[in-house]
Amino acid sequence: MAIAQSIGADRSVEAGHAVKDFRQMVRRRRPVIFAVVSVIAVVGLATAFLWPPVYRSKATILIEEQEIPTDLVRSTITSYADQRIETIKQQVMSRASLWRIVEQYGLYQRLRKGSPTEEVLQQFVKDIQIEVINVKVVDKRTQTPTQATIAFTLAYDGESPDLAQKVTNELTDLFLGENLKSRERHAQQTTAFLKQEAENLAHHIEALESKIAVVKQKADGALPELTQLNMQLLNQADRELIDVDRDIRSLEERKRFLEGELATLKPVQTGEPGLYQHSIAARVHVGLAAGASKVQGLAEKAR
Template structure:
């Protein structure tokens, strides 16, 4: 360990270790310089593409393709193995290296392509809108190859941009055409379902529910009227029967034929004459004869009014009661028939009314589906119109597109390696390593080299100290050894690295990331 720090002593120690310092520094500098000048030059060729805005106002119709998505998709497609391998073949970058495998070629190609992406317009101030620029770089061992590679990149980007814009616009148009056709068919099918349902349930639809309810009310009122009329007719019939049973006549006011009136008159006279005369009296006999003749005539008239029987023969003559009750019975029969018809109609209406809520639910569901389809159809038609305009924009090249504004050109100055920087880094690294080596050596050196160290370690005070004095020959030998070592390093290290680079494997491939 060094004692109290002494600048003169430290400088003396440093001068003693100077040969090691110089050798280490020279070694690092030689290696760095050799590597810097052995590495092959890399040339860069760049191109700039402008994203042109849509030439038709986007408030009218928007182009269907986003340029920011396009460049990302194009980059991913370009960096696929097949595209990189084909591109390398077109450029001829590895024509002098036929032994390279496809994997090595693809891996190297990925390191040579650089997408700068979207850059702001350099002519505008920060925060102000400006043009959007895309930059691409290609790196190659010669300027012509770099330019050729950059041109390939530009061609692929422009071709893919055109293809993507037109294809996506066409695909969008085809999709919405299919949607409109599909929705048209579904709307027709749904409309037919609704029409068939209404036809099958025409008597139980919700829109005619009020009409059916009114019919029910009218039918029920008519039933009440028929019941009242029937009750009245039955009461009237019972009265007629009651009168007939007690008087022998269906009605006191019943109209009689002239013969019947004359017969009643003669019968009354006969009763009066019998009270005066004997039964053998000529007056009595005359009245009886006339009464008998009139009875035959009345009976003949009643026979003419008789209803024929089922076999066509003359039926039983209608009595006064039958004649009086016939219209009543006919009307009662009509009432019964009408009541049956009304009851059937009311039953049908009641069944329809009970089925109406379920039919309404089904019909509403069908109509909601139809409305949903019509909404989708309206949106699809609107989108189809926009897609047609978008396709027209892309076909006419009026939408957003990429345009080459700065073509690739040959640059005769390589962008790498940075030879001066590498050499300077090697020199600085050598100085640091050499200084660290000297400091570490002295920290680990336990030998006694000063009188003060002798006193501190042995506890004695020396009278005088005599340093070791080298002879002139020893000094010359030491100087030549240092110079020889430095010359050996300066010559041997570059030669060794050059031989490795030339005959074994290039240093930029042997040490990844060195280039």
Template sequence: MTTNLMEDAPSAQTEIFLAHYRKVFARRRWSFLLPCCVIGLAGAVAAYVWPLKYQSDSLILIEQQKVPSQYVKPNVVSDLQSRLDTMTQQILSRTRLQKLIEDFHLYAGERNKETMDDLVDKMRGNIFVQPVQIPGRQDQLTAFHISYISRSPDTAQRVTNELTSLFIEYNLRTRAEDSASTTAFLRTELQAAADELSTQEHRLQDFKMKNLGALPEQFEANLQVMASLESQLQAVTNELQRAEQQKVYLISIRSEYEAIGRAAGGRGMLVAGTDGTHRSSDLANAEATLRDLKKRYESLTGQYTSEFPDVITTKKEIAHWESVVADLKTAAAKSPASPSPSPAQGPAPDPGVSPAIADATSHLKAIDLEIAAQKRDQMMLQKQIALMQDRLKETPLLEQQFAEISRDCDNARLNYQSLLQKQQQSELATQLEQRQQGEQFRVLDPAKRPDKAMPPNRLQIVLIGWVLGVIGGFGWVVLREFLDSTIRGKSDLELRTQVPILACIPTHLNSVQERRRIRRSRLELAVGVLLVLIVIGSGIGSMLRA
């Protein structure tokens, strides 16, 4: 028996627990029913009075340009999504929508109550531009829907068609404008690049002219010239040494002849014969030198301008040797009548000097002239070598400047060529757009008159209203129960006081009150049935209206 009592305890507890909540619900039934009915009926009314709306939709296909892009590259931004967004913003601008509202007499009922800005916002909320994405190729946009929601199906169709036309027209116009704008921009940039290139080329040319002969690109040639000059200098130096040795030799020969002449007494013949031979030899040497100089001058003028220092020096030497040749010729013509002694040979020989002495003297004079010429050549070569050395020293310094100027010039040239290519491509793309051969929109499905009103589903609204009503009713019951601070029963009282509870006197109804309670229960049952009927009726009504 004890076991039975222990087994019965949980069931008794559960029964008490359930009875408690049943009692709470019975006590708070109107607290539950009133919010439930109010919210539920509000949902039903809202569903019933919800205005019917119609949606018309058109599908626009985005056609790619007809000429392949490898031949004509489009010069308008190819991100269709961003371009579509821009177009949407442009078309849904206040000005355009206001014009649509006025043209199609939209929102006639609301015009007196709401401002134009409100109506524009409302219309903006009723227009939808929805891109069509290809599964697996989310980044490629091939088509998009344009739809408009209105209370009238005809208005929905007309406005959707108008919006479709606006999109197509706007796309064509903006593409042509954007393309022309791109081309114009490239043209301007190309002109600027050409000016820059010209400036850089002039700068390079000026630099080259200013540093002619010392340019880095002439460095190797200068080195070769330098080597040539040094070899020439070496040769001239050798010749000079040889001439000086010969001069010493001739001086010694002449001294011997003079000693022999003085010793033999017959010097006069030797001296006379020697003087004539000496003059003819000098003239020949001078003429040979003049010929060499002229050859060299011709060679130099072939390579350099007349302002080149070597050319100038050679020219002066030619003039000098021409005067020397002229003098020698004049002296040769006067020689038999009035022989003149050589100032370089010390005291003039006696009239009876032997021809050998005269010849030695003559050779000596020629050697002197040769030595003088060699020395001049040597000096000239040394100057040229010094000049070359200066140029070679300057070359590394000029090289940096030259590289900078050359780089600027190359960059300007590359920029110009790049812009030129782009400008030509852009011209082609612009012509393509102007001929409407580029990317364009085409209406695939024109807007049609909607046959059926669009959601919201009224039945769902009704159901949501009743669900919210039930939740609200429960919430109100819980809130009231939570806020209720009155004593509810024996256990409640026992928890709060140590004083014994002598008796719990239950509710007592007399016959009249019992009849009244029964009447009230029937009334509540009727109200409950009525509510159920209202729920069902509102659902059916909403479905029928939908």
């Protein structure tokens, strides 16, 4: 216990000596430290007052969700928006486009006097800031949280507020115009694709209809959708068959009746009564012949 207290006391003494030595060093080097701090302060103030002011103009561009069929041309929301922004950025910030803006608004006059074109364009690109704005959303397909790009900011640092605003507006118009061209190209490609798909489906439907017609022709009325019609025709045929059977029975009874009358007749050699009986017999034969013919026709129809 005594040893521990001794060690603690030694450390306290050493710490006290270190602080005392640091204070003595500061006192000895006070002029040097004061000079360094003064120089830094003067340089900072001079830079703040002498450095030309920089004005920033910023525009925020919202990204509208495209009405694209899910099963056609849809990627994840974030990657799709980021990809489009990067593609449009590469097209807008081309060498020719940027140099046209530099000449149109007279940018970097002093730098253009003694520097090549590439350095001027590099400074222009450095003064342009593009940042995307992401938010947390729920994916409609997977129902899982994800990051979605809903907008991006476009800013330009210029020598004057008016110039910064004009350049920012020009860049914004270029972005919007290039986006419109990109959407038109995409719409044309999608339209051509859907038109081709519609033609393919039309040909496919025609082929299916031809196959269905062949199947119907081979089935000869045995298809399921014709079941009700076939049942109606069958019931009608059954009713007609019953009627024919009834007519056949009626004619057969009449035939038997006429045959019975014919059997009761006796031949007479002379006199008018014989002629009368002969006339009756002739009518009976005619009736039997007609009845037999009708019976035969009804029988064939019943088959």
